[in-house]
Amino acid sequence: MNESKTDDHDRGIELEYEIDEPPHKVWRAISIPEFREKWLPKEALADPEAASLTPGQEVRYRMRESEPPFLESVVIFRITPNDTGGTKLRIIHQLTDVRFDRMTRATANNNSLPLMLAA
Amino acid sequence: MIENDIFKALADPTRCAIFEKLATGSMNASALRDGMTISQPAMSQHLSVLRSARLVREERQGRFVNYEVDPEGLALIAGWLAKYRAYWPARIDALKALLKDMDQ
Numbered sequence: 001m002n003e004s005k006t007d008d009h010d011r012g013i014e015l016e017y018e019i020d021e022p023p024h025k026v027w028r029a030i031s032i033p034e035f036r037e038k039w040l041p042k043e044a045l046a047d048p049e050a051a052s053l054t055p056g057q058e059v060r061y062r063m064r065e066s067e068p069p070f071l072e073s074v075v076i077f078r079i080t081p082n083d084t085g086g087t088k089l090r091i092i093h094q095l096t097d098v099r100f101d102r103m104t105r106a107t108a109n110n111n112s113l114p115l116m117l118a119a
Numbered sequence: 120m121i122e123n124d125i126f127k128a129l130a131d132p133t134r135c136a137i138f139e140k141l142a143t144g145s146m147n148a149s150a151l152r153d154g155m156t157i158s159q160p161a162m163s164q165h166l167s168v169l170r171s172a173r174l175v176r177e178e179r180q181g182r183f184v185n186y187e188v189d190p191e192g193l194a195l196i197a198g199w200l201a202k203y204r205a206y207w208p209a210r211i212d213a214l215k216a217l218l219k220d221m222d223q
């Protein structure tokens with residue numbers, strides 16, 4: 001159960017975890033609301049229902065901070081079987097807040113932070 | 120990558136303290152040094168790093184310079200990233216605990 005990789009991307013966070021439990025079990029824990037609530041409480045979510053879902057593979061939730069500045073984001077949980085019968089869980093968490101878009105647009109316009117353009 | 124600049128800028132505990140101090144309101148470099156054991160050149164250096172990461176901006180008023188958290192800048196994102204980088208490992212620990220309790 002090790003965190004194997006950590007990356008920061010243009011507009012968010014990507015994390016990858018190896019979990020000893022099999023994918024079908026991890027899938028239930030991340031997709032069934034009663035289970036999801038036990039480790040990812042609805043207070044963190046803009047909507048406790050999944051925004052989209054590919055059974056057994058990927059589920060996506062819209063998130064909103066519970067305190068100012070209430071930035072909005074989307075988190076994707078993607079699971080794949082690993083070589084040892086366990087599960088590789090990938091978390092892709094991206095800012096979708098309009099304020100962030102405005103900021104990157106402003107940045108793109110003045111060209112002073114070209115590295116943000118990829119966002 | 121901008122985020123890396125932000126984290127590099129805030130990885131230093133002194134800079135992190137300076138940033139947090141400025142988050143309470145704008146002030147000049149000598150007010151910033153109050154209560155901190157840090158030389159003036161070192162403070163300038165730290166402020167320069169914070170400025171290039173767009174966490175802090177400077178505002179000139181005549182011969183005085185005030186520093187403040189850059190409200191239009193990336194401070195918002197820096198805060199968000201820092202929060203969730205700590206958040207997810209804790210959530211995953213909770214997920215693993217749940218998985219142990221689940222039947223199959």
